[in-house]
Amino acid sequence: MMLVVGVDAGGTASRAVVATTDGTIVGRGSAGPGNPTSVGGPAAAEAISTAIRTALGIHGPASVIAGVAGVAGVAVLSDPTVAATFDDAWAALGLTCPFTVTGDAVTAFAAGVSAPGGAVLIAGTGAVAARIENWHIQRTADGLGWLLGDEGSGHWLGLQAVRATARAWPATATTPPPGLATAVAAHAGAATCDDLVTWAVRQPPSAFAALAPLVCGCDDPLAVRLTTEAATRLLATLSDLGPPDGPVVLAGGLLTGATRIRAELLTALPDAATARDPAAAAAWLALRRTLELDAGSAADLHRRMLAQAPLSAGR
Structure with missing residues (x-):
């Protein structure tokens, strides 16, 4: 079974979901703040890793084909030292797939619409x-x-x-x-x-x-x-x-x-x-990019995945 990971990391909490390629969410996890600007790169990476590890549960990291993380304070990742902290975190989890880190605004937007x-x-x-x-x-x-x-x-x-x-x-x-x-x-x-x-x-x-x-x-x-x-x-x-x-x-x-x-x-x-759960939206973005879906198929998958998600929690 092939899986994708989606992460929403903000100033209050980090949340992760694991989904199958048909859009079924099979795991969720949460941890502390994941904003590297406010809590520092190591603490943010650790919180995000904990959320992902919990979401994976019994699923092996080798089955993950892609991941997207929407992170508040992402600009600090332009610092190679901080970026390396996140790369080390993916490696420690056993993730060898492409893992895109983007601003939380992208995943929050995708949590509301598929446009x-x-x-x-x-x-x-x-x-x-x-x-x-x-x-x-x-x-x-x-x-x-x-x-x-x-x-x-x-x-x-x-x-x-x-x-x-x-x-x-x-x-x-x-x-x-x-x-x-x-x-x-x-x-x-x-x-x-x-x-x-x-x-x-x-x-x-x-x-x-x-x-x-x-x-x-x-x-x-x-x-x-x-x-x-x-x-x-x-x-x-x-x-x-x-x-x-x-x-x-x-x-x-x-x-x-x-x-x-x-x-x-x-x-x-x-x-x-x-916006509904941005972590689910992040997983949808990972699927959309990996499967190269057309607009109609992507919109259908978006509706299916977001229907499984509660309203987003505070950040």
């Missing part, structure tokens, strides 16, 4: 928009990381919530303002504003992204304002790509789950498609 080009807007841990042509990234907007950009992302949203809570919390008060601020303080275990400041400066960037579900689930005016601003910033990022040319796909946990941000974007982009 070769259009645009994808991703908002999970980070945020980026990309113009896709023939399943290659032609142009991007934002995706600059938590320090310089990722506006409207989970990290941005959580950080804004902590900042707003600190600014609204009088230094002499022993309790935060009600609503979102109270929820943020409870999450941080903060009894005073000073406690919140101390907590914040000790956290890694990922800790702020973990607050995004809390903000999206809160209905007080501050939370609504922040999610509305996040949607506005994400639409601005998409518009930075220029006039639409082809379908638009929404991807990442903030835009595939039932959030206010997704609802606002769908109001502005009513025809946008929603």
